[in-house]
Amino acid sequence: MKQQKDNWVKILFSFAAPCKGKMALSVFCAILSVAGGFIPFWAVYEILLAFINQNVTLNGILIWCLVGAAGYLLRVACHGISTILAHISAYTILEGIRLKIADRLMKAPLGEVMGRRIGYLKNIIMDKVEDLEPPLAHMIPELTSNLLLPVAIFIWMLVIDWRMGLAVLIAPVLAMIPMFFLMRNYNSQYAAYMEANNHVNSIIIEYVEGIEVVKAFNQSTSSYEKFVNAVQSFKEFTLAWFKSTWKSMNLMMAIMPTTLLGVLPVGLLLVQNGSISPAELAMGIILSLSIVGPLMKATTFINEAKSMEYAVEAANELLNLPVLPDSGKIVSIPHNDIALKHVTFSYDGSEQNEVLHDVNLELPEGSFTALVGPSGGGKSTIARLIARFWDVTGGNITIGGKNIKELSIRQLSELVSFVTQDNFLFNCSLKENIRLGNPNATDEEVYAAAKAACCDEFIVRLDKGYDTPAGDAGKRLSGGEKQRIAIARAILKNAPIVILDEATAFTDPQNEDKIQKSIMALSKGKTLLVIAHRLSTIQNADQIVVLKKGRIVDCGKQKELLKRCPLYADMWKAHIGAKNWSVSEKKEVAAHV
Numbered sequence: 001m002k003q004q005k006d007n008w009v010k011i012l013f014s015f016a017a018p019c020k021g022k023m024a025l026s027v028f029c030a031i032l033s034v035a036g037g038f039i040p041f042w043a044v045y046e047i048l049l050a051f052i053n054q055n056v057t058l059n060g061i062l063i064w065c066l067v068g069a070a071g072y073l074l075r076v077a078c079h080g081i082s083t084i085l086a087h088i089s090a091y092t093i094l095e096g097i098r099l100k101i102a103d104r105l106m107k108a109p110l111g112e113v114m115g116r117r118i119g120y121l122k123n124i125i126m127d128k129v130e131d132l133e134p135p136l137a138h139m140i141p142e143l144t145s146n147l148l149l150p151v152a153i154f155i156w157m158l159v160i161d162w163r164m165g166l167a168v169l170i171a172p173v174l175a176m177i178p179m180f181f182l183m184r185n186y187n188s189q190y191a192a193y194m195e196a197n198n199h200v201n202s203i204i205i206e207y208v209e210g211i212e213v214v215k216a217f218n219q220s221t222s223s224y225e226k227f228v229n230a231v232q233s234f235k236e237f238t239l240a241w242f243k244s245t246w247k248s249m250n251l252m253m254a255i256m257p258t259t260l261l262g263v264l265p266v267g268l269l270l271v272q273n274g275s276i277s278p279a280e281l282a283m284g285i286i287l288s289l290s291i292v293g294p295l296m297k298a299t300t301f302i303n304e305a306k307s308m309e310y311a312v313e314a315a316n317e318l319l320n321l322p323v324l325p326d327s328g329k330i331v332s333i334p335h336n337d338i339a340l341k342h343v344t345f346s347y348d349g350s351e352q353n354e355v356l357h358d359v360n361l362e363l364p365e366g367s368f369t370a371l372v373g374p375s376g377g378g379k380s381t382i383a384r385l386i387a388r389f390w391d392v393t394g395g396n397i398t399i400g401g402k403n404i405k406e407l408s409i410r411q412l413s414e415l416v417s418f419v420t421q422d423n424f425l426f427n428c429s430l431k432e433n434i435r436l437g438n439p440n441a442t443d444e445e446v447y448a449a450a451k452a453a454c455c456d457e458f459i460v461r462l463d464k465g466y467d468t469p470a471g472d473a474g475k476r477l478s479g480g481e482k483q484r485i486a487i488a489r490a491i492l493k494n495a496p497i498v499i500l501d502e503a504t505a506f507t508d509p510q511n512e513d514k515i516q517k518s519i520m521a522l523s524k525g526k527t528l529l530v531i532a533h534r535l536s537t538i539q540n541a542d543q544i545v546v547l548k549k550g551r552i553v554d555c556g557k558q559k560e561l562l563k564r565c566p567l568y569a570d571m572w573k574a575h576i577g578a579k580n581w582s583v584s585e586k587k588e589v590a591a592h593v
């Protein structure tokens with residue numbers, strides 16, 4: 001972390017590498033613009049000189065006016081070009097960072113991504129990266145001119161007379177004293193500000209994301225209070241910081257523009273003793289006044305540099321996520337048997353947090369395996385490890401006898417269809433959502449998959465049918481309907497291995513039949529692994545694996561398990577009890593209607 005902090009400028013330069021040429025040109029134009037900005041001063045000086053020496057002519061004045069105007073135009077044009085180039089570079093860099101982050105999120109183990117809140121990721125990818133735009137787009141042209149201009153003026157003043165040169169420094173040097181007090185705690189205060197900012201952000205995101213739960217559990221008052229407290233304490237923090245700095249800040253702002261207080265008396269003395277001419281004094285006064293604006297602006301970049309540092313570090317954190325090693329090889333797979341051999345796994349890599357212990361399991365090609373067991377036993381973990389969302393900590397997983405790590409991630413993802421209960425629908429039409437399973441599928445193939453997954457009937461009822469945007473449809477689709485769209489997607493993908501993680505979670509008795517039908521369509525002739533709490537949906541499995549606390553307790557057909565595995569028998573009794581209760585309750589309700 002420390003190393004990242006030290007190197008944020010280096011990291012920024014690495015981000016900017018693709019725009020090196022444009023950035024260099026932008027700086028060059030900014031320098032030209034500064035140089036052009038001096039020409040009007042020079043023209044004024046020459047006109048003053050002519051007046052003082054009493055050799056002023058109309059032509060002479062006109063020429064110097066034209067020279068001054070040309071210099072001014074050069075300054076404006078170069079500044080414009082520099083700003084345009086800086087903006088193009090800034091947005092190209094931002095685009096590059098966002099694409100790199102998206103690429104890294106895709107290559108990182110899923111756990112690394114899912115372990116971070118959506119709000120946090122969005123904040124970095126959109127807001128923090130966007131924070132880089134103003135400094136990148138403005139700092140290059142403006143900071144260059146705002147730093148270069150005072151330096152050049154100082155040199156010019158030294159050339160007029162070294163004492164005048166030093167006199168112009170008096171105000172900026174005095175302004176450094178309150179600035180020193182201002183900057184003493186700046187780093188720690190800024191860090192505290194960012195922490196307060198992140199805190200209030202996370203509370204706001206939590207409030208908005210959890211608004212359904214808040215309303216359902218009547219927590220609106222306490223959640224709202226938490227929200228209000230966070231916003232208020234952020235306001236209090238920023239105001240307190242502002243109050244602690246305003247004296248030094250105002251003192252600095254008051255001293256900085258007083259360059260004339262040094263230049264005027266020194267200049268007058270120098271004119272008096274004949275060291276400089278009155279025209280040179282006049283020039284010195286103009287120059288010393290023109291130094292003020294750029295210096296004041298340069299100080300505002302201190303804040304921007306700090307926000308840039310935080311933005312670079314945040315973006316860099318995501319860019320440094322570990323990458324799931326990808327062999328990139330297409331390996332010949334003789335069959336689609338899956339085998340887990342002595343698999344151990346812990347999410348954080350530590351032994352004490354191991355969630356799977358020495359798991360051995362075989363899923364022959366074309367067979368139907370069900371994983372059951374108490375909550376937290378490791379069922380989903382096994383499913384995710386087969387799809388290689390994470391790598392096993394110990395042992396190995398093979399498909400067709402080949403370690404899944406030997407396969408390219410693309411090949412593995414083509415081999416495995418993974419359907420979970422979180423059926424995410426992208427914000428495109430339902431047809432395109434299904435087509436995600438196979439981007440080359442024709443419309444007819446999409447409709448056939450939808451029919452097989454029993455979703456055709458409810459999709460055609462929607463106003464725009466298959467062209468209904470998922471965003472609009474999503475609000476009107478039940479959990480079971482979204483589930484069937486996900487199954488249609490997987491049918492279209494037609495992968496030889498199918499994993500269903502709680503895919504029947506949204507099933508009600510009316511829906512169960514349809515889901516079962518769609519699952520049958522999906523899994524015909526496939527190696528099928530199903531995780532289900534509803535045991536009736538897996539009672540015909542070729543093998544039911546009972547998992548408890550990360551260990552396989554038993555494995556067999558339903559009948560065998562009912563006889564010999566008390567844990568399974570209890571689960572079955574509980575399930576049948578719940579099912580009967582639900583049916584009898586419905587009958588009772590019907591009788592009363």
Ligand SMILES: Nc1ncnc2c1ncn2[C@@H]1O[C@H](COP(=O)(O)OP(=O)(O)OP(=O)(O)O)[C@@H](O)[C@H]1O
Nearest residue numbers: 111347348355373374375376377378379380381382
């Ligand atoms: N992303 C994660 N990071 C850390 N620990 C996790 C993560 N996901 C799951 N776990 C832990 O791993 C263990 C196994 O979880 P898993 O979800 O595999 O169980 P499960 O049998 O599928 O449970 P359920 O039936 O409730 O879905 C649990 O103790 C859980 O807290």
